[in-house]
Amino acid sequence: MSDIRKRVGKNGTTYQVRYADRASKTGYAYKTFDTARAARAFREDAAARAQASSASASSMSVEQAVKEWLDICEKEGLNGRDPVTAYTLENYEYRASFIKGYAWTKELRELTAPDIAEFRSWLLRSDMSRDLAGKVLSSFQSMMKEMTVRGRIPINCAAGISVRSDSRYDEPVTIPTKSEIKALLKAADDLSNAKNQTVAKPWQRYRPMLYLAVDSGMRPQEYLAVARSSLGENGIKVERAIEGDGSRISVTKTPTGRRFIDLTDTTINMVRHYAENIAVLPPTEN
Template identity: 35%
Template sequence: MADIRKRNGKRGVTWQARYRDKKTGKIRYKSFPRRMDAEAFLVSTHSSDYLHDSDSTSMADAADRWLEVCTTTGRKGREPVEASTARKYAEHAEIIKEMMGGVMLSQLTPPICNQFRDDLLGHYSRRYAKKILTSFKSILSQARTDEFLKSDPAENTAIILSQRYEKKDEMAIPSVEEVGLLLRKAAELANGSNAQIRKAWSRYAPFFYVLAYSGMRPCEAIGLPWKDVDFDSSTVDVTQDATETGEIGLPKSASAYRTIHMPQVAMTALKKWKQECPDGVLGLVFPNWKGGVESHANITNRGWYVLQKECGLLDHNRKPKYPLKSLRHVRASLEIHNGATAKEIQMLMGHSSVKITFDVYGHLFKDHEEERAARADLIADQLSACGEYVAS
């Protein structure tokens, strides 16, 4: 049953649509200022995508639910996200709630989602707006799993980064000269006359040496135990990492388990540091002074940023020029410069796929056009024995 009734009330004349909810079987009512709107609504209730507001939820509640799933049980069979990712998600969720929190999911339409995207682009950089929109669409995906949403109104809402934009925003990697300057300054601070500074940098200096020469992620270096350092073979095994909450956990993925061959200069720095390294039950190479897990923030703020300021490596805002993770990319860029293949870089860096390697370092691989042309001629020579084509 479904009908429309004319009502006279405090708001004047309204048109009340009465219908039976297909999901619950309950009789429901919804009022409209125009009869044509009520008629259009009744038509929409026959759609399999229709969901009553009382069976939906707000964007704010959906965002909170999404964060809870991401950080506790994990989405779609995945493990819960790490603390650093959870912090970024929470930041995105707050922005989404501020801009869309009061909107019911059942009221979302493609035009509303497109307007949200346009608002993001008006307030944030294109790259950051794309990240927020990705979280927005992930929230809607979780809402569909929870049956608060029937279809995806943001299916065709997107922010595309052009190749020109990608080129402009390429990952910042310190130059060889800058890395040399940074490591020399770190060694100078570790051997200076001030006892307090010397003590602090006796730990920071070898940490930055390891990061630059190994290509390890900062969390892998912070979580590195001495048992995984082999001075005889000059290798380091990656078998664990340290979270931002100070816990020792498994590496980022199965491919992150790897053995890295280290240059002698880095192993020498480690040998010297081992004599001063604080003992701890975890047996870490770079613990805090009590032997526990060092804070990512301490390494970054008291070590890395200070080192860049000492070397004058600042941006136009007088801020440190490079994030800590940029030091990890130095080994990879030099390996590529010296002829390493993408597959070798994938294994060195612990990427889960070679696609990630190309996404990060693709612009560093040379386009060997002359070599390809020479190989084409070589192949032709090798195949000529199979029979030569003669033009008629």
């Protein structure tokens, strides 16, 4: 709400407009004009802008916001990052189907924290797993954050509302000891050199992968997608990875995933021997 105040001072009569301003500590800002006509024009223009802005923001539904968020993920990327891969987008669309499937009774701008808590309850009481419920809510959080940054809503009322991933039933991860890893590699050596060729042939493929995993620390989706051309004199270049559904080879998940890893002579010679003598390569592989 705004009003006009007439001021009389040494320099004559002026007209001060007081109008709402969220950036101000008091919630109001002031602008002075020489004539009442100019002050009224400013007040009417400010009111029209505020009304148009409010109408535009309040008219966006949750479904429309989700659609815009998915479009941003695919074509721009969130928060300055690269656009998501086709596999990630497919996952986001799957999670979005649950968000759009909920019976939202309010427009996006009208949502409050209790509304988001009710949505979380609906997710947790449905047939989906707790892990999936957490991922759906995480995507909803991402959407709300993006809509806030782009000015679709004034505040993110979903902030702080999540599904905790930790559980009393979680078992701690047990990392193999050095002696256990040595025993694993020795078993791979023995099996790949077994007299029984039915046993030896598959282990001649598994053995280089085990050595490469142990020596490099690469993820399975990375060492399974290594190209022959990535093998160097002293190590290996990580440039690509298998996407989560296993259907295609793509780039690494992040740019920092592209790296060079030094390998021991034993591992690099074993992997090269496999690539040149055992692996079946398509005609286009280099």
